[in-house]
Amino acid sequence: MTIWTAIFLLLGGVGGGLLSSIASMASLASYPVLLAVGIPPVYANVTNDAALIWTSIGSTISSTKELKGHWKETWFFTIFTVLGSIMGCILLLSFPSSVFEKAVPFFITFSGIMILVSGKHNTLNTEKQPTWLRIVYLGTLLIMGAYTGYFGAAGGVIVLVILTYITNEKFIVINAIKNVISGFANLVALIIFMFTSHIYWLQAIPLAIGMFIGGYIGPAILRRVPEKPVRIFIATLAFVQSAYFFYTAYLR
Template sequence: MTFWIFVYLIGAGIMGGLLASIAGLASLVSYPALLLIGIPPVVANVTNTAGLVLSGIGATTSSSRELKGEGKLVTGLTAITLAGGILGSILLLIEPASTFEHVVPFFILSAGILLLVSGRQADRKDIPRLRDQNKFGLVLKVIGLFLVGAYTGYFGAAGGVIILAILTLSLPQRFAVLNAFKNVMAFMANAVATVIYAFQGKVDWLVVVPLGLGFLIGGYCGPIVVRHVPVKLMRTLIAFAAFGLAAYLFIQAYF
């Protein structure tokens, strides 16, 4: 690895860490960055996931203010996505790379749409607490979080966006707190997936070092940005960036 590629990966990691901890879209930057230096898609994905563990550490540390007093709720939500993450990471190791490349654009497109839709609900004050919600609706939300966890383990790009959308539609907490929940949930799903990938020897650990360093820096800064920057504009810009990434990967996969 040359010095400039090392620096390039740190920069991609910082931008990716910011996007991960702000809206769950790290792979909008980091995944294409890995493809550009010639890393195959599946290896790029699992290497990106390993790097995202550092983003999760940074974001969770920086979100301690928002997480205060929310330990029980966060633990329960995280357990659901963690179970899904184990399933998703196993599926990725079983399914061929061609399948992986062809489904990813649609996941990212869906995530962008969900981000825009959930944004309209971000300022709602009438969402009841989980224990007061309809049981059927709760079951659907649990299934949704499990499936998102599976997707996060399978690919991860924009998985945090989908988690954030479900949380925004389900919980009355303010956006910064929900974003902190998302950071913890995605962090744990990525950590478990990385352990599974490591046993398969598919992670490019040499790339993880500079990428993860950047992720750690960006992940720590993200929650600070969320506290001070207008959220609506941020969500809109990132959603349209997700549409752009989905279109780019769709062209690559089908043409």
């Protein structure tokens, strides 16, 4: 690997880290970078996951202010996504990810819409939510953990939507919690894939360094940007990614 390739991966990682910590869309930057340096698609996906962990580490360190007083609920939500991630990895080892490919564009489009819609209400109060509804939300987190381990495309955006409806916290706090629980779901998937697939560690290292930097910078940017433009930005990226996956699943 040349120094220019390493710099290319580093910059791609910074972009991926920023997109992940702000908009849960790291793969829009990092995955194409891995393909561009010649890594096959299946292994690029796994290598991307190996580097993506460092985005969560960077964003968590940078978000200690937002996470203060919220660690108990963060760990509680993490349990569901981690268990789901284990289930998803088992499914991936048993069935091809192409099973999900035709449904993914619609999942992502729905998530983009919900990111916009969920920002228009301020009346949610989790203390007044019926028990059955909270069980549904937590079950959905379990499913999304499985989705992250099995396929993963825009999984963070969908988790962000679920957390918006399951807690009353400000968007920047919800985003910080999302970064933590998604990070653990990815970590579990990575540990499993380390023993079942091939990771291009040499390329993953500069990508991971870039992702750590981008993940650390992301929360600082969110503190200085109004919530509405951020939601619009996330939704726009979701629709772009949805269109791409629709093209690959139905038109290519």
